[in-house]
Amino acid sequence: MSTDADFIVIGAGSAGCIAAAELARRGVGRVLLLEAGPSDSHPLVKIPFGLVWLMGSKRDWRFKSKPQKGLGGRQLNVHRGRMLGGSGSINSMVWFRGRRDDFDGWNVNGWAWPEVEPAFEAVEAKLQPNQMIGVHPLVQALSGLFGGNANEAPTPEYESAGTFRFNMRAARRWSAADAFLRPAQDAYDLKVRADSEVDRVEFDDGQAKRVVLIDGMKLNASRGIILSAGSIGSPAILMRSGIGPAAHLQELGIAVIHGSNEVGENLHDHPAVGLHFAGPRSGYGLTLSQLPAWALAPFRYLFTRKGRFASPTVEGGAFFNARDDVGEPDVQCHFIPFMVDWKGSRFAHGSGYFADVCVCRPKSRGRLRLTSADPNVAPDIDLGLFQDPDDVETLLAGLKRLRALMNKAAFGKYRAPEAFPGPDVSSDEALRQHIKNRGATAYHPVGTLRMGERTAPVTPRLAVAGVSGIWVADASVMPAVTSANTNAPSMMIGYRAAEFISEDAA
Ligand SMILES: Cc1cc2nc3c(=O)[nH]c(=O)nc-3n(C[C@H](O)[C@H](O)[C@H](O)COP(=O)(O)OP(=O)(O)OC[C@H]3O[C@@H](n4cnc5c(N)ncnc54)[C@H](O)[C@@H]3O)c2cc1C
Structure with missing residues (x-):
């Protein structure tokens, strides 16, 4: 069967743009990046003050949280960017790596400070915050x-x-799409498809093989699929694909490919x-x-x-x-x-x-669950505030x-x-x-596909546990939120994902 790409990356956000660009730069084969939203070529995206109008616009997923018990039943806006650059195209561009001991505290093999620092440096060489x-x-x-x-x-x-x-240059937004994606598109075998919202991933014998868009179109990947749809999008896609808490998936009529109880758990924000x-x-x-x-x-x-x-x-x-x-x-x-x-x-x-x-280090935890197998229905987002x-x-x-x-x-x-x-x-x-x-949040949701050992849904090398040919590269893999804003750590994760995948898929 002919394939549409060797690797398909789902979600052109802060991490996905870097994962796709770096995979292409490393010569892994044909890389296809799919993004649900439109391009980011809009003046409000480039002008720093433009975010005031972007929040709540059609370039925002406009999610709402479940009523929060800790807030007397109030629902919060869960803003998420929906275009090339992802949330990095509607955010305030504040740049912090986090604290060194945030990463040591993750306690995940390969993710202590000395191991993540070079990736931050590589990202900063291009972003120049x-x-x-x-x-x-x-x-x-x-x-x-x-x-x-x-x-x-x-x-x-x-x-x-x-x-x-x-992360601004000459008083303009300088996102992962600007710094990594566009230069890589010109130089390497990397294609980008905007306005392509993904429903789910299909598996053959436990091997991720193709991506199904919400209009039913199927795209085949010969070597692997990378989920970079963010802390809300990635666990939702994974559950619709049959990987998640088995009883929850069965309730919604989704065939279970691999039971993984922690998918969608551990959702938290500042x-x-x-x-x-x-x-x-x-x-x-x-x-x-x-x-x-x-x-x-x-x-x-x-x-x-x-x-x-x-x-x-x-x-x-x-x-x-x-x-x-x-x-x-x-x-x-x-x-x-x-x-x-x-x-x-x-x-x-x-x-x-x-x-x-x-x-900086909240202790409360919520969780994300699907409300339907239909990708057009927003998931239940309980921030657990x-x-x-x-x-x-x-x-x-x-x-x-x-x-x-x-x-x-x-x-x-x-x-x-x-x-x-x-x-x-x-x-x-x-x-x-x-x-x-x-009380509200700083729009830094993380943790819904935490990486770790044993019961964690994602391995320390960012592979989805229990199946093969599929990885996660976005803020959802953080076991715990870093002590400051989450864009730079998300980009660092995208960079490391490309390192791991190019080595492990070889
Ligand atoms: C309003 C706001 C302000 C913020 N301010 C800051 C700040 O100043 N500094 C900071 O460090 N952090 C900030 N953040 C947080 C930061 O931007 C995020 O932590 C970071 O962008 C997360 O990166 P990500 O790659 O995990 O997800 P995202 O950047 O959100 O990328 C996910 C991408 O996947 C796409 N996608 C989702 N579902 C699908 C699907 N089904 N099919 C195809 N594509 C899909 C989305 O459209 C999006 O492009 C802010 C966030 C918001 C919303």
Whole structure:
């Protein structure tokens, strides 16, 4: 039978673009990359501020979580990019590897810090993340909080604050699609098919052989298939393909190829909650006096690559210990020098800023399950938020310390008073209620196909356990979320996947 490719990669996100490009570069044969969404050639994808409009657009999967018990039954938006570049095409481009001991703590053979570091370096050689130029003065003021200097980006390794690093080039988004995919398409045997949503993978005698698209079209892979559809997409595709908890698959009428109880388990994200500040002449916002600046913003961006359109909204932040100032950081703060609404509308009137605090190593776990064998029906996404009370207590302590830090920062004439929840909300009980009412996530879901030994659904070499010819390369394989934003670690995983697969499939 003729084949459509030697390797088919499913999902052109942060990890999938790199896995496909690196497989092609290593000369493994014909590589075909399938992406459910459209191309990323849209001005809003390239302009850093564009993400404000991309979230909730047709380039977002627009998933909703199950009602969360820990949030009084609220459902959360689970934003996921749906185009070339994946979530890396709608994210804020904040760049952190994570903490070294995050990887040691995974306790997976071959994934300790010295083993992952070279892959980070290889990825960074192309992405060239750097501190943002032209940050708002409010963000510049953060760098004094722990005695660092303005040229030093904060790090989760110790208490620090200031301007973050971003994967932007010349004030434009520079995603895995830009840095890896397009150059590899020109140079190697790599084809990309956008608008090709995958339903499932088919197996012959336990060997992954072909991919079925939702319109029924089948594409054959002679040597292997790589799942890079992300922490929501990859476990869903695997379950529809017959690999997952056997009883759950049988309930939905899916023939079981291999029973694997942990598929879809271990779903977790960084829980977060924030403080809103509002006052005249503070951060960017919609006010009469700022109207001329907004009107000029597109032209300023076009001709100088500066101004508010060059901002990915989050410009900086901090890592600190929630409970005292001598421990290791256990919370991260994202600082947005824009007025962020707290009443439910996307654009808020007034001038102000926003700072959140999120738990670096959450203990709560949820899970992902299918609701139907039909790929057009969204899965059940239970983020399990605050199932472990320790996460609430860390956020509570973190909020208190965040308040103290915001009071201490030398914001000068840009300082604004806390507007929500407001300084009167200060007792532990009231702050716990604020966490319940307003808690959300940082859009970093991981862990649904954790790699590991024995019962883990994915092996340390990223092969799906119990079958052959299929691997996973995306954020779903992380046994535990890293201590900061997850894009760089996802890319590192994509890079290592290509290393492993090119060696193991030989
Ligand atoms: C709004 C937002 C802001 C964020 N900000 C940051 C940040 O500033 N810094 C940071 O480090 N991290 C950030 N993140 C998280 C980061 O972007 C992700 O952790 C990372 O992109 C995950 O990479 P991935 O390869 O696992 O999945 P993704 O990049 O999501 O890629 C999965 C790809 O698979 C495709 N796909 C899914 N299902 C199918 C299917 N059935 N058929 C075909 N294709 C399919 C998707 O369309 C997508 O292109 C943010 C995320 C979001 C949503």
